[in-house]
Amino acid sequence: MKRSIYLSLTPLPEARERVLASIPTLELAKHETLPAEEAEGRVMAEAVFARRSIPHYAAAAMDGVAVNAKVTFGASDASPVTLKIGETAFWVNTGAPMPTGTNAVIMVEQLLKKTPDTFEIRTAAHPWQHVRPVGEDTIKGDLLLVSNQVIRPPDIALLLNAGVFSVRVKPRPRVAILPTGSELVPPESSPRPGEILETNSRMIAAYARDDGALPSILPPCRDEREELVHALEAAAKDYDILFILSGSSAGAKDFTRTILEELGEILIHGIAMMPGKPALYGIVHRKPVFGIPGYPTSAALFYEEIIRPFIGEITGLPLPAPSTLEAIPFRKIPSKLGQEEFIRVRLGKVGDSWIAVPLARGAGILKGLSEADGILRIPMDSEGVSDTAPVPVRLRKPKSTLEGQLIFIGSHDLSLDRIEVLMAAGATGVSLAIGAVGSLGGLFALKGGKTHLTAIHLLDPETQTYNLPYVQKYLSGRAVRIVHLLKRTQGLMVRKGNPKGIKTIRDLARDDVQFVNRQRGAGTRVLLDFFLERENISPEAVSGYLNEVATHAMVAAEIQGGMADCGLGIQAAAEALDLDFIPLAREPYDLVIPDELYGDRRIRVLLDIIRSTPFREAMAALGGYDPSESGTEKTL
Structure with missing residues (x-):
């Protein structure tokens, strides 16, 4: 099968305009008449006038x-x-x-x-x-509601009192959602390697329902051309709008484009946006067909940017007005020329400035879209944004909820998740926006005023002590507090049963051992380099030394997935993914908080939590932690 190619990428504004301009040519659902008492949330298709006065007597x-x-x-x-x-x-x-x-x-x-x-x-x-008096509220013949007006609960009472018992409203389009791919399995199943959980249809259906459409998820189509043709033809007869999930890219089994060319016409194939580039739009039998990319973040952003305005034009429901703020990126964000990029970010206000912490950029990273506070858009004619000037961020959450958010840039640990759980359970109005950049990266962020606090676990090889030498070196002249969070066990994570027989750091130099490392600046990376130097092992002798990930959980996942044999990390991460663990060191994991923020209500909430019995009990239940002194302040 010949691969489809993108002949050209359509700029996002032009793509949106082209899709909306096609609406008059389409055969879409007609206006419908509903009982007034069932019309809440619908949009008036025509003006309506009072048929009796309110009140109708004195x-x-x-x-x-x-x-x-x-x-x-x-x-x-x-x-x-x-x-x-x-x-x-x-x-x-x-x-x-x-x-x-x-x-x-x-x-x-x-x-x-x-x-x-x-x-x-x-x-x-x-x-x-x-x-x-008669007609004090409304006189017979008065205008009640106009076309394109959303019907709200008080409007229903007005209509009924004025003798209007049915109204003409704009349609709720029927949407067919057709997943495609022989590799798809239901989300309730236990997938084998190569199988993909089919969840995009549920996400897109939820979007469509929110926007006033009536979605139906059709049975998935295998990667068989005739099967897809038959499903598409049938859906075009029964539905107003068609969504084809996956198959719009340039793979050998991506049939959507060729089928649409044969059955109708293609208006767009490929949009200059990232994620979302493989999107497609065409018309078959006067019905709109959207080819939605398979990666979940691509699918979501394509829906929000292109499909939502399209459905809004049909239903008449107004699009929510975008809310924005200006935020300074915590670090420089490079981007590719020629594509408008959507960077998912967490947000928090440090001093007088909002700080944007970029989340993982992959089109398949669904969690980043779920937890994103906002979207930072990089124009297609830009190579990125700097870390010194504020840029617009379109909010995905109310600004009022972000006021209570703490920016936490530094070393990552599983305890941070427990802190967030307790913050939410206590309805504190405080949350964490975490940027996992390692201990040294956290100290530099604190020094630059881009985080409320950081966490470190840095061994100083010369003094054989943790953390204090680094604070004194990198935050000289800055008044800070060091608060102990917990002690934790670091060691080698290996696959269950330890098939390679790994026992010590010396085994990392073996030719048959593949290692996965933490990023530069991470405290675990510093500890590894200390161990290697002590054993006179060159980093170049460790296969995988340059294979870097950002968290202990990611190290564990690489090993569990067979991408590596071994990695240095904490015991709790190993146990979470059922790996074996070889303990090597016990280390303090400490918070560093600027003195001027120590009395901040958000910081006080965090400190109260880490000193609480529920937190200590939760951490003690995990492997390799000692939270007995959590919340105690260390002397500088």
């Missing part, structure tokens, strides 16, 4: 007596007016029709009783006092 607005205002004129303290029930005054309750000949209501509390059926008043009533 009604008492207070409990009291109805009178003709003329009989009360002249009432005063010196000259009270007497009213007789049944003759000049008539009892009424709120909402009751006004008796014939009356035009005002006197409240009960203003009546002075003389006899069982006579009362005095000492203040005159004016015409229409405490009376709702």
Whole structure:
């Protein structure tokens, strides 16, 4: 099978414009008539007018007596007016029709009783006092709602009161979601190597429901051309919009483009955006067909940037107004010319500046999109952004929730997850935005004012002590506090059963041992280099020394997945992925907090948590941790 190629990449704004411009040529769902009481959240297709007045009769607005205002004129303290029930005054309750000949209501509390059926008043009533006249709210024939107006709960009450019992609304398009790929298996299954959990359809269906469409997930199609043709033809008859998941790229089994060329026309194949480049848009039998990329982040961003505005045009539902803020990237972010790139970031305010911490950039990294606070867009004519000037970030979460977020750049540890869990469980309004850059990277971020705090575990080879020498060296002149978080065990992680028989650091120099390392500046990397130097082993002798990952969990995952035989890391990460562990060292893992932030409410929340019994119990339950002194301050 010949591979499809991208003849050209369409700039994102042009792609969006081209898709929206195609709407008049399409055969889409028509407007529908609904009972007014079932139309909440729908969009009016035409204006509607009142068929009766509200209220439709003159009604008492207070409990009291109805009178003709003329009989009360002249009432005063010196000259009270007497009213007789049944003759000049008539009892009424709120909402009751006004008796014939009356035009005002006197409240009960203003009546002075003389006899069982006579009362005095000492203040005159004016015409229409405490009376709702006919049409006070709405007069028959008044405009109620206009086209393109979203129907809200009060609108339903207005319509019904005004005698409008059905309304014409814009359609909710029926959307067919067709997953493709012989490798797909249901998300509930236990996938074998090479099998991919089919979850994109659920994500895209949730997006479509949120945007007012009616999605249906069709059975997955195998990578068989005729099967896909049959499924596409059938869907085009029964649905208004078609989503084909995967198959829009340039692989040998990506049939979507060639099939659309034969059955209809292609308007876009390839968009100058990253992630999302392999996206496709075409028309078959006057029905719009979107080829959605297979990587989840690509799929999500393509939907948000292209499909959401398209569906919004059909349903009439307004798109949420984007909320932005200016943030300084924690580090430089390079980018490729010719493609608009969407960088997922975490956000926090350090001093007077918002700081953006980039998350993993891969198109297949779904967690990054889930936890992203915002999207930093790099224009297609730019090679990246600097770490010195603020840039616009489009928010994915309310700014109010981000005010309580702590930027935490430094060495990563599993304890940080437990802290976040306890922060959320306690409804503290505080959370962590973590950038795992290693201990040295954390110290430099703290020095540059780009993090609220950091965590380090750095062994000084000369003094054989941890952390303090590095703080004194890199933060000289900066007033900081060192707070002990916990002690943890570092060692060699190996596959279950230790098939390579690895026992000591010396085994890393063996030709048959593949190692996975931490990034430069990580405390674990510093510890490894200390061990290698002590054993007179050159880094070049370690196969995989330059194979770097950012966290202990990633080291464990590389070993479990068969990409490496061994790595240096903490015991808890090894146990989490059922690896064997060879302990080598016990080290302190400490927090470094600027003195000026030590009294910050967010920092106090964090300190209260790490000193709490629930935190200590949670960490003690994990392997290789000693949290008995967590929260104690160390002397500089």
